[in-house]
Amino acid sequence: MGILNLTPDSFYEGSRLSSVDQAVDRAGRMIAEGADLIDIGGESSRPGAEPVSVDEELSRVIPVVEALAAATSTLISVDTTKSAVARAALAAGAHIINDISAGRADPAIVDVVREFEAGMVLMHMQGTPRTMQDQPVYDDVVAEVGAFLAQQTAAAQAAGLDRRSLVWDPGIGFGKDFNHNWTLVRQLSKLTTSGYPLLVGLSRKRFLGSLCNRPVTDRLAASLAAAVLAIQSGAAIIRVHDVKESCDAARVADRIRLDSINDGD
Ligand code: PT1
Numbered sequence: 001m002g003i004l005n006l007t008p009d010s011f012y013e014g015s016r017l018s019s020v021d022q023a024v025d026r027a028g029r030m031i032a033e034g035a036d037l038i039d040i041g042g043e044s045s046r047p048g049a050e051p052v053s054v055d056e057e058l059s060r061v062i063p064v065v066e067a068l069a070a071a072t073s074t075l076i077s078v079d080t081t082k083s084a085v086a087r088a089a090l091a092a093g094a095h096i097i098n099d100i101s102a103g104r105a106d107p108a109i110v111d112v113v114r115e116f117e118a119g120m121v122l123m124h125m126q127g128t129p130r131t132m133q134d135q136p137v138y139d140d141v142v143a144e145v146g147a148f149l150a151q152q153t154a155a156a157q158a159a160g161l162d163r164r165s166l167v168w169d170p171g172i173g174f175g176k177d178f179n180h181n182w183t184l185v186r187q188l189s190k191l192t193t194s195g196y197p198l199l200v201g202l203s204r205k206r207f208l209g210s211l212c213n214r215p216v217t218d219r220l221a222a223s224l225a226a227a228v229l230a231i232q233s234g235a236a237i238i239r240v241h242d243v244k245e246s247c248d249a250a251r252v253a254d255r256i257r258l259d260s261i262n263d264g265d
Contacts, residue, residue, distance in 0.1 A: 002030035011046035034247030041079030069093025081105035126175025192234035
């Protein structure tokens with residue numbers, strides 16, 4: 001999953017885009033480099049980010065979804081927590097709603113996803129982006145993330161979503177401290193037992209920078225290492241800024257994982 005940021009305040013400056021043409025060009029390059037999915041976002045969710053209005057988010061996201069859907073058959077997801085944005089995005093040709101609140105911010109979003117028979121990513125977050133890093137607390141971060149995702153999955157299914165339309169995401173960096181993030185990455189395979197495909201967003205995040213003592217511009221190697229180990233633990237989708245490098249890393253991880261499944265070791 002390649003990241004297409006339409007936010008002037010995204011955490012990695014190298015991924016910020018300012019016009020529809022520039023965004024469609026960037027998406028085209030990511031698809032040529034191997035992305036199976038493009039994730040379009042008009043509201044930053046990095047730690048400390050401020051919310052944006054529905055109108056602002058619509059004006060950032062919808063023209064790009066329209067142009068991209070006309071130009072490619074590659075799957076398009078839209079990173080939003082707002083049902084009005086989800087509705088306009090699916091009407092404009094998007095296939096998946098990536099909701100970092102897992103349906104809590106605007107519960108009507110689940111009805112919109114059902115109406116369009118779209119896919120939905122359910123992500124775990126403690127708090128909201130503005131305040132989530134203030135003082136995250138867990139007894140057992142992996143168990144609590146799993147229980148939350150199971151609860152939101154039950155709610156989505158009660159609202160009529162097909163189980164096959166759902167993807168789980170532990171929400172790395174969303175209301176988690178350094179140790180919480182590393183524990184989740186280490187124990188990711190505990191979440192794959194749910195049977196839902198796992199999406200993981202690690203790319204250039206702060207916990208990698210803290211470990212390696214690198215600024216956001218210099219976290220590619222750490223991001224690739226983490227992606228490979230997440231795939232080895234069963235992650236199905238990796239959300240990344242650097243598609244070419246991540247695809248090579250994923251091919252290596254996939255090859256070893258599939259060989260070992262086929263050979264029974
Ligand atoms: C993610 C994700 C996302 N991450 C999904 N959507 C972001 N499904 C946006 C940091 O600690 O992981 N999964 N949409 C980006 N958010 C963050 C969070 C960026 C934390 C940076 C950090 O550096």
